[in-house]
Amino acid sequence: MKKHFFAAVSCIFISGSIYAQKDAKFSEEMKQEMCSKVRAAAQHAWKGYKDYAWGEDDLKPLTKTAKTWYKKSMLMTPVDAFDTFTMLGLTTEAKEAKELILSKLDFNIDNDVQVFEITIRLLGGLITAYEMDGDKKFLALAKDLADRLMPAFNSKTGIPYRYVHLQTGKTRDGINNPAEIGTLMMEFGKLSRITGNKKYYNAAKKGMMYVYNHRSSLDLVGEQIDVETGKWINNRSHIGAYIDSYYEYLYKSWLLFGDKDFKTAFEVHNAAIKKHYISKTDKGWFMQQVDMNTGKVIDTKYGALEAFYAGLCAFAGDVETGRQIQEANYYMWTRFNIEPEEFDFKADTITAAYYILRPENLESAFYMYRMTGELKYLWQGKVMVESIIDHCKHDVGYASLKNVQTFEKMNSMESFFFGETLKYAYLIFAPESTLDFKKVVLTTEAHPFKIEKK
Numbered sequence: 001m002k003k004h005f006f007a008a009v010s011c012i013f014i015s016g017s018i019y020a021q022k023d024a025k026f027s028e029e030m031k032q033e034m035c036s037k038v039r040a041a042a043q044h045a046w047k048g049y050k051d052y053a054w055g056e057d058d059l060k061p062l063t064k065t066a067k068t069w070y071k072k073s074m075l076m077t078p079v080d081a082f083d084t085f086t087m088l089g090l091t092t093e094a095k096e097a098k099e100l101i102l103s104k105l106d107f108n109i110d111n112d113v114q115v116f117e118i119t120i121r122l123l124g125g126l127i128t129a130y131e132m133d134g135d136k137k138f139l140a141l142a143k144d145l146a147d148r149l150m151p152a153f154n155s156k157t158g159i160p161y162r163y164v165h166l167q168t169g170k171t172r173d174g175i176n177n178p179a180e181i182g183t184l185m186m187e188f189g190k191l192s193r194i195t196g197n198k199k200y201y202n203a204a205k206k207g208m209m210y211v212y213n214h215r216s217s218l219d220l221v222g223e224q225i226d227v228e229t230g231k232w233i234n235n236r237s238h239i240g241a242y243i244d245s246y247y248e249y250l251y252k253s254w255l256l257f258g259d260k261d262f263k264t265a266f267e268v269h270n271a272a273i274k275k276h277y278i279s280k281t282d283k284g285w286f287m288q289q290v291d292m293n294t295g296k297v298i299d300t301k302y303g304a305l306e307a308f309y310a311g312l313c314a315f316a317g318d319v320e321t322g323r324q325i326q327e328a329n330y331y332m333w334t335r336f337n338i339e340p341e342e343f344d345f346k347a348d349t350i351t352a353a354y355y356i357l358r359p360e361n362l363e364s365a366f367y368m369y370r371m372t373g374e375l376k377y378l379w380q381g382k383v384m385v386e387s388i389i390d391h392c393k394h395d396v397g398y399a400s401l402k403n404v405q406t407f408e409k410m411n412s413m414e415s416f417f418f419g420e421t422l423k424y425a426y427l428i429f430a431p432e433s434t435l436d437f438k439k440v441v442l443t444t445e446a447h448p449f450k451i452e453k454k
């Protein structure tokens with residue numbers, strides 16, 4: 001296993017340059033070979049789920065058991081995976097996932113659920129399944145779920161609570177964050193466009209815009225806000241966990257809905273992001289944590305989640321900044337075998353050594369390749385995909401790593417491994433027609449939503 005890693009890295013370090021291979025030819029055969037590897041990985045992961053976690057949320061690969069998030073399974077893995085199987089041409093797997101979803105999924109559950117996770121994985125997955133497959137039962141499930149989540153928005157500010165009970169509508173946890181507030185816009189908005197009922201769009205937009213309208217004088221947002229008083233209670237500002245996809249959804253909601261409020265908000269924030277978060281180093285441009293009111297640097301941590309911004313930045317038109325940040329992303333990946341959850345880029349030391357099969361670094365390599373056509377991003381993709389296949393593959397499914405430096409495995413295979421990681425791994429090498437940016441926008445969970453003609 002290790003042998004492969006060193007083989008891959010040594011070919012990249014020849015001539016004293018980390019990118020000695022960056023312009024080397026990447027033939028059609030090589031692309032097809034990578035696509036086949038990813039398809040085989042998806043089949044292996046799904047077989048593990050089928051054999052040991054069928055009908056449950058996720059597979060726990062090391063113990064060969066299942067994980068259920070709440071009192072009853074909500075089929076996280078099949079719902080997140082269905083569109084990936086369809087995109088990869090895995091028709092048998094797509095059919096199995098569809099049959100399971102339509103025969104078993106029922107949201108009448110006596111449990112409160114996390115609105116954000118359920119929205120991005122399940123509501124998004126079901127909406128895409130409906131748009132891809134056309135079966136109205138997917139839409140009925142999506143609508144039932146959204147209606148059960150809607151009471152979350154009942155607060156003085158319109159900002160949603162973090163948790164809502166699926167049967168009673170009772171809410172809890174009124175300290176929310178920009179990511180969990182804003183990353184409902186595409187899914188709820190899209191449901192409004194499909195059903196013609198504006199209530200979903202309006203509710204999601206109200207919460208998201210409240211955050212934007214209460215940005216600091218530096219045009220930044222903080223990490224936590226009180227949904228009733230609208231007061232910021234944590235001033236840390238950055239591109240990572242709890243904020244990340246709020247910024248992402250402003251841009252993508254503009255693309256999806258053509259609503260200029262989102263465009264303006266994204267542009268205002270994006271200028272501030274570039275001014276205050278970016279830290280330029282000889283390894284590339286990393287992104288730091290600052291105080292939302294003063295801009296003072298609080299921390300210099302960077303990690304797997306932050307890596308998405310290179311792709312978003314390029315996708316939104318600034319390829320040069322995206323390029324510099326992707327240099328940093330790829331440094332983070334190769335410096336520690338596989339990227340860690342988090343490291344301190346100033347000290348160059350790991351602060352959280354695990355890797356839970358996250359997609360963001362691959363996601364950015366994919367966007368950078370699509371935006372520039374530069375072969376170095378295919379090479380980056382190959383190194384990253386092969387290191388995941390070599391080091392995370394288990395006899396049953398794929399496993400997260402407890403420590404990227406020792407390759408010790410951890411007992412989890414998150415559903416986003418199917419929804420996102422394998423999808424981006426495939427899309428980097430697949431023909432452009434597999435996913436046409438003129439026709440679809442990918443949600444934060446990489447579920448493609450059709451752009452309506454304006």
Ligand code: DMJ
Binds near residue numbers: 120305359360444445
């Ligand atoms: C996914 O569920 C989404 O990409 C989310 O925006 C961030 N976390 C995971 C993947 O890392």
